[in-house]
Amino acid sequence: MLTRLFRIEGLGHLSTLIADDSAGVAAVVDPRRDVDAYLDAAREINVRITHVVETHLHNDYVSGGRELAALTGATHLIGAGAALAHEHRPLRDGATFDVGSLRFMTRDTPGHTPEHVVYSVADTSRGEDPALLFTGGSLLVGAVGRTDLLGEEHAVAYAHDMHRSLHEVILPHDDHVVVQPTHGAGSLCATGIASTPTTTIGYERRHDALLRVQDVEDFARRLLHRQPAVPRYFARMRPTNQAGPALLGGRIPEPRPMPVDETRSAIAGGALLLDLRPPADHAVAHAPGSQSIPLGPSFGTWLGWVVEPDRPIVLILERPTDWDEAIRQAIRIGAEGSIVGHLRGGFGAWADSGGRLESSGRLSVDQLADQLDRGGPEAPLVIDVRQADEYASSHIPGSIHITAGSLPDRLAELPADRPIATICASGLRASVAASILRTNGFTDVSWVASGVPAWRAAGHPIVRGEAPTGSAPTRRRAPIRAGARG
Incomplete structure (x- = not known):
């Protein structure tokens, strides 16, 4: 055997x-x-x-x-x-x-x-x-x-x-x-x-x-x-x-590079521009309206979780060779038919074309702590986008819990007139969550580049307990210092 x-x-x-x-x-x-x-x-x-x-x-x-x-x-x-x-x-x-x-x-x-x-x-x-x-x-x-x-x-x-x-x-x-x-x-x-x-x-x-x-x-x-x-x-x-899934005949779909003008036409027709570059690169500069899902092991899961199944998609790849991994992950969840191609020349081609660029906020845990300590209308609502068991084990006082994949279904619960900061364990899920919010009309959104473990290691306050639901609390709860039990 x-x-x-x-x-x-x-x-x-x-x-x-x-x-x-x-x-x-x-x-x-x-x-x-x-x-x-x-x-x-x-x-x-x-x-x-x-x-x-x-x-x-x-x-x-x-x-x-x-x-x-x-x-x-x-x-x-x-x-x-x-x-x-x-x-x-x-x-x-x-x-x-x-x-x-x-x-x-x-x-x-x-x-x-x-x-x-x-x-x-x-x-x-x-x-x-x-x-x-x-x-x-x-x-x-x-x-x-x-x-x-x-x-x-x-x-x-x-x-x-x-x-x-x-x-x-x-x-x-x-x-x-x-x-x-x-x-x-x-x-x-x-x-x-x-x-x-x-x-x-x-x-x-x-x-x-x-x-x-x-x-x-x-x-x-x-x-x-x-x-x-x-x-x-x-x-x-x-x-x-x-x-019975459609038969592929043992073939992986070939790459279809799309020039900038064709990509813009696809977007005008309702296609989503999906940016597969690392989150930090997307934060520095990206095409308006593009959504960030970095190409990593969980790309396919995020694709099936947060993108509408019938919406056409144009990919922005970090490297042309990334096509094979991206399309394979799409195949595994039955989403390959939605991907109409990828932007020829990647993000550089978009930037060189003179198109408008946007950036997004990225915070360290210390910067987030400073903003929360200052309070007032500029203090962000912190959305912890991890799973429920992670949130229950330790989270930032006053944060609310919505898993990143659930955000598209819970946008109505969030205040449109308040800054928002998303956080997870390492930054990846938070970056995806922030991108979801931005593509749905929330303009003042940042994501924390590290996560709750780094927040705790820096000595900032934590609390423990089951995740509340509903809209955000307006005040931070009394903190339990990192390392304390509660």
């Missing part, structure tokens, strides 16, 4: 090519949509992909199952409850199939999603006992998959299902069995996922406290507490995967 792990950092996505190399055959479990990496790996180890296997209908990315099956002629397998609208082989509880000497057994494990299954794998050339368990979005490394992605109205019932799946199907496996989940660190499909991509049944049984909770109601409460905010694009992923 030979395995090759593939990881997408920003999505926290893990997929696996598993092969019987002596028989020259392989399966790919939970593939991403740009499938060339699997084809390259199969050629490298001289195997043929005969099976494409999925644990559930994914909510966080567009599946590559249909694409990979079409390119290789492989059988596409998934639990029967998925009810895919395209060619596949549905698997019921207990169904088995072989990939050379590797025997897969399917077990129903509803919870993360209702149709979820796991696959145990035994290398029958050595024995009949399972050595590996593909757990999808159920048992993760140091965590359990969330059960609220299909709506709060289902969350508790699905949590009850998850408890049964864990204790009746997954945890009875032997301690040595390797656990290979689909959601890893960085995924928004759970909270608290460890950074290592694999684990074992025995290690999780010993070290994951949630697995020791026997009372199902207590389990549900703990599982659902402080889960991260869900990107808006998640709602489109399940129906897209069920209906």
Whole structure:
């Protein structure tokens, strides 16, 4: 048995090519949509992909199952409850199939999603006992998959299902069995996922406290507490995967450079100019109305979270070679069709054309502290755009909490006549949030270039506690000095 792990950092996505190399055959479990990496790996180890296997209908990315099956002629397998609208082989509880000497057994494990299954794998050339368990979005490394992605109205019932799946199907496996989940660190499909991509049944049984909770109601409460905010694009992923994503034919869309005049015409027609340069560069100078989402591991998530799905997009790339990474991340969330091209010559071409330029405010933590201490109408409203658990652990007195991705839906709560400063943990989310506000008509907006950890390290006051909702308080709360408990 030979395995090759593939990881997408920003999505926290893990997929696996598993092969019987002596028989020259392989399966790919939970593939991403740009499938060339699997084809390259199969050629490298001289195997043929005969099976494409999925644990559930994914909510966080567009599946590559249909694409990979079409390119290789492989059988596409998934639990029967998925009810895919395209060619596949549905698997019921207990169904088995072989990939050379590797025997897969399917077990129903509803919870993360209702149709979820796991696959145990035994290398029958050595024995009949399972050595590996593909757990999808159920048992993760140091965590359990969330059960609220299909709506709060289902969350508790699905949590009850998850408890049964864990204790009746997954945890009875032997301690040595390797656990290979689909959601890893960085995924928004759970909270608290460890950074290592694999684990074992025995290690999780010993070290994951949630697995020791026997009372199902207590389990549900703990599982659902402080889960991260869900990107808006998640709602489109399940129906897209069920209906069948459009086939790419194994091709990545070619770059389409657009001259400045064509770019201006596209903007006049409603296109968004999306600036992928580093936040500091965008702050110094940018095209009016352009929105900043820097090209990093989470670019695709931000793209699907804060940009309207049908709006045409023209990219400003830092380097022409950035096209490949940008379009791949768009492909993984089904947004490639919205990207009409990229500005030829990048931001330099826009600046050289004589077009108007704008800049945006960027603050250090000390500058923000000075502004807040002075008070009065010039003191900014501080919006903490981190996740709820981060805010609860420590935040600036008087700040309000709105996750960056939720800002487009909560603009009406914010004062139009007051300066605003956004802050996160490092500056990236704050810069995206500030750009969202500016492109929605808020003019006096700054972002903090470091974040709350730097604020605290500088000795500025912090408070702890759950995030309030609603409009901003007008006064700063009594501070707890950094290092104090409260």
